[in-house]
Amino acid sequence: MKNYELWYTSEAPYGNEDLVFFAHKTDVPDDGWEKWSLPLGNGYMGVNVFGRTESERLQITENSFCNPNVVDERYPGGNGGLMNFCDLYIDFGHTGVKNYRRSLSLCDAVANTTYDFEGVTYAREHFTSYPDRVFATKLSASRAGALSFTVRPEIPFVAPYLLKEGDGMGRTGEVHTNGNLITFGGELEYYAIQYEGQIAVLAEGGQIISHDETIEVKNANSAVLLVAVGTNYQMESRVFMERSPRKKLAPYPHPHARVSEILENAQKYSYAELRERHVKDYFALISRAEVDLGGVCPNIPTNELIESYRNGENERYLEELYFTYGRYLLISSSRPGTYPANLQGTWCKYASSPWSAGYWHNINIQMNYWPAFNTNLHELFLPYIEYFKAYKPLAMENADQYMARNFPEKCGEKGENGISIGTAAWLYKITGAPDPGRGHSGPGTGAFTAKLFADYYEFSLDEKNLADAVYTANREMAVFLSKTLEEQEDGTLLVKYSESPEQHHNGAYYHTKGCAFDQQMVYECYKDTVWLAEKLGINDGFIEELRAALPRLDPVQIGASGQIKEYREEEHYGDIGEYHHRHISHLVGLYPGTIINGNNKEWLRAAEYSLNERGDVSTGWSTAHKLNAWARTKNGGRAHDLLRRLLANCTLPNLWDTHPPFQIDGNFGGTAGIAEMLLQSHEGYVHVLPALPECWRNGGFTGLCARGGFDVSAEWRGGKAVRVSVTANAGGTLKMLVGEERVEREMLAGETFTRNF
Numbered sequence: 001m002k003n004y005e006l007w008y009t010s011e012a013p014y015g016n017e018d019l020v021f022f023a024h025k026t027d028v029p030d031d032g033w034e035k036w037s038l039p040l041g042n043g044y045m046g047v048n049v050f051g052r053t054e055s056e057r058l059q060i061t062e063n064s065f066c067n068p069n070v071v072d073e074r075y076p077g078g079n080g081g082l083m084n085f086c087d088l089y090i091d092f093g094h095t096g097v098k099n100y101r102r103s104l105s106l107c108d109a110v111a112n113t114t115y116d117f118e119g120v121t122y123a124r125e126h127f128t129s130y131p132d133r134v135f136a137t138k139l140s141a142s143r144a145g146a147l148s149f150t151v152r153p154e155i156p157f158v159a160p161y162l163l164k165e166g167d168g169m170g171r172t173g174e175v176h177t178n179g180n181l182i183t184f185g186g187e188l189e190y191y192a193i194q195y196e197g198q199i200a201v202l203a204e205g206g207q208i209i210s211h212d213e214t215i216e217v218k219n220a221n222s223a224v225l226l227v228a229v230g231t232n233y234q235m236e237s238r239v240f241m242e243r244s245p246r247k248k249l250a251p252y253p254h255p256h257a258r259v260s261e262i263l264e265n266a267q268k269y270s271y272a273e274l275r276e277r278h279v280k281d282y283f284a285l286i287s288r289a290e291v292d293l294g295g296v297c298p299n300i301p302t303n304e305l306i307e308s309y310r311n312g313e314n315e316r317y318l319e320e321l322y323f324t325y326g327r328y329l330l331i332s333s334s335r336p337g338t339y340p341a342n343l344q345g346t347w348c349k350y351a352s353s354p355w356s357a358g359y360w361h362n363i364n365i366q367m368n369y370w371p372a373f374n375t376n377l378h379e380l381f382l383p384y385i386e387y388f389k390a391y392k393p394l395a396m397e398n399a400d401q402y403m404a405r406n407f408p409e410k411c412g413e414k415g416e417n418g419i420s421i422g423t424a425a426w427l428y429k430i431t432g433a434p435d436p437g438r439g440h441s442g443p444g445t446g447a448f449t450a451k452l453f454a455d456y457y458e459f460s461l462d463e464k465n466l467a468d469a470v471y472t473a474n475r476e477m478a479v480f481l482s483k484t485l486e487e488q489e490d491g492t493l494l495v496k497y498s499e500s501p502e503q504h505h506n507g508a509y510y511h512t513k514g515c516a517f518d519q520q521m522v523y524e525c526y527k528d529t530v531w532l533a534e535k536l537g538i539n540d541g542f543i544e545e546l547r548a549a550l551p552r553l554d555p556v557q558i559g560a561s562g563q564i565k566e567y568r569e570e571e572h573y574g575d576i577g578e579y580h581h582r583h584i585s586h587l588v589g590l591y592p593g594t595i596i597n598g599n600n601k602e603w604l605r606a607a608e609y610s611l612n613e614r615g616d617v618s619t620g621w622s623t624a625h626k627l628n629a630w631a632r633t634k635n636g637g638r639a640h641d642l643l644r645r646l647l648a649n650c651t652l653p654n655l656w657d658t659h660p661p662f663q664i665d666g667n668f669g670g671t672a673g674i675a676e677m678l679l680q681s682h683e684g685y686v687h688v689l690p691a692l693p694e695c696w697r698n699g700g701f702t703g704l705c706a707r708g709g710f711d712v713s714a715e716w717r718g719g720k721a722v723r724v725s726v727t728a729n730a731g732g733t734l735k736m737l738v739g740e741e742r743v744e745r746e747m748l749a750g751e752t753f754t755r756n757f
């Protein structure tokens with residue numbers, strides 16, 4: 001692996017440091033945290049490292065630490081949601097330091113800060129370990145006995161209420177010390193979340209002095225801090241089904257015992273062993289896939305690297321780095337046994353995060369998982385599968401209620417109406433499809449989610465989760481959607497209450513029947529359900545019904561301008577809705593769906609027309625969606641235009657994507673998009689280098705994934721593949737297109753086939 005590293009010559013600055021509520025429509029970022037801090041994470045927690053020398057700030061997030069999302073007139077878009085768990089300060093009092101450098105290595109997921117102060121070189125190293133569930137920091141100094149500091153956790157936002165008196169969203173918190181251990185914790189009132197964190201301070205040489213709320217280390221040679229955190233949250237159905245907020249977690253034990261156990265277990269290892277266990281675990285994932293565009297690591301800090309990219313320099317290296325970083329961020333925020341990655345991954349410094357750091361289901365959560373499939377990180381989707389299993393009973397109840405209210409004539413018995421998944425969701429509740437005229441995103445959002453499951457299976461061939469997760473998600477969604485359809489006079493079946501996500505017309509959300517988004521998503525869901533049923537040998541009346549309905553969905557219509565119509569009632573592009581709206585919901589059949597593909601050139605041309613009219617100028621995630629869409633049209637040049645925009649305009653100095661504000665979906669969508677330019681497999685064959693831009697003259701990749709369980713590596717020169725290597729994880733027929741050449745081959749499970757071209 002090349003040396004992929006983010007690095008800087010100064011610490012994360014102060015700037016709106018006290019920002020508590022992110023007024024996300026006013027673009028007032030917390031400079032230090034949002035733009036310059038470096039994120040670590042193991043799924044259990046996220047840590048932002050500021051690299052400061054006077055007083056280091058290590059800001060810790062735990063994903064279940066949420067208030068509800070409430071609408072408050074002062075903060076448009078709602079307020080609440082995920083909250084900062086703790087700020088861990090380490091006071092050194094070092095000012096005016098020299099030879100400063102801080103970095104985050106993507107090769108081993110370790111952050112470092114080094115500098116000279118009064119003739120001594122100080123070094124800090126940090127990582128979050130998935131196998132041992134702790135955040136670890138090692139502090140050292142070049143001169144024996146020169147290391148002195150104070151560890152000072154601060155529990156932010158401790159107050160009897162969050163927004164206004166009596167709002168029920170208060171927080172308690174206390175810090176205690178005992179020998180070399182600091183314990184902090186309390187309750188987040190609304191859901192009665194009990195939380196605790198423990199910090200073990202281990203010093204080599206010198207003295208450890210504990211005060212009421214801090215621990216001082218004096219004249220040590222080196223020291224190690226180990227941090228474990230937890231809450232009493234458990235991702236179980238009863239949490240979603242229990243209506244009373246304070247009872248949701250009532251049966252679950254206080255996290256004290258578990259946090260203590262984690263910290264005790266971690267202390268059985270030396271720091272070097274913990275580090276080794278962490279690196280081994282992380283490297284196994286990050287090294288599975290790599291993209292080499294011929295980039296050469298320049299000796300300039302990452303913020304300058306982005307600047308230079310804007311001027312047309314160091315482009316290939318930053319693109320490779322960005323690809324690797326997207327995979328790094330997903331590994332850091334979504335591991336088996338933890339929670340899914342939210343809108344900000346797993347990083348939140350606020351009392352109230354932008355869009356509550358929720359799971360938003362009309363594009364954002366889907367985008368988070370796109371790179372899991374094509375960049376060889378399949379198991380990182382498992383947290384979402386577990387989340388789905390937990391919220392499913394509520395999704396069924398949502399479907400029952402939606403049907404009873406809006407389609408009484410079609411409403412089945414309780415539990416017979418499938419599942420409904422609306423846009424907004426958190427670890428404590430999910431919403432269903434909106435009632436007629438009330439929401440901004442049609443019932444297709446649920447199928448958009450089911451698509452993740454189908455993709456997960458097509459890439460991973462994980463038979464274990466096929467029947468009760470992948471198939472269930474699709475079939476139950478198909479059941480719900482089938483009841484939302486209304487038969488038209490010409491026999492077409494249209495979603496009766498339909499919205500193209502967040503599209504506006506004349507200043508209001510536009511409500512209609514059978515918009516492209518809903519029709520395409522229903523189509524994809526039916527198609528996937530039928531295919532999965534065939535895999536499982538299921539062929540019942542309902543599957544027959546879906547087969548018969550597919551040709552009547554009319555999901556793609558071409559309008560008078562040559563566009564894919566977003567609305568059936570539109571004639572020319574832009575007749576209805578915002579011309580340059582950020583969502584490209586009418587093109588979900590192009591990506592991540594597959595119905596608009598190269599087998600129907602007319603549709604593909606129409607999709608290109610719509611993409612061009614929508615324009616390239618947009619927010620982070622939207623740019624990433626367009627990048628993937630252009631890759632699917634196999635236009636590498638246009639796909640690269642979008643990648644360039646993403647990096648030049650929507651990327652912060654710490655390489656986080658910005659909407660603005662920071663949203664992680666753009667990072668994930670961008671990473672998936674780079675892979676999509678290099679390898680595709682949605683047209684019944686593996687297409688190697690389908691959308692290679694001219695500026696990627698020579699290069700290679702390893703370990704990208706194609707549907708059917710194929711891992712692919714390739715090298716190209718002068719824009720042409722010279723060598724392709726495919727491993728068939730499950731065996732089967734490999735059909736492949738390389739340049740103009742079609743290759744077909746029967747393969748055994750585990751077999752690797754390599755060919756020069």
Ligand code: FUC
Nearest residue numbers: 343355360362364502659
């Ligand atoms: C969708 C988008 C918004 C924002 C929000 C979190 O609703 O339309 O732009 O990204 O998610």
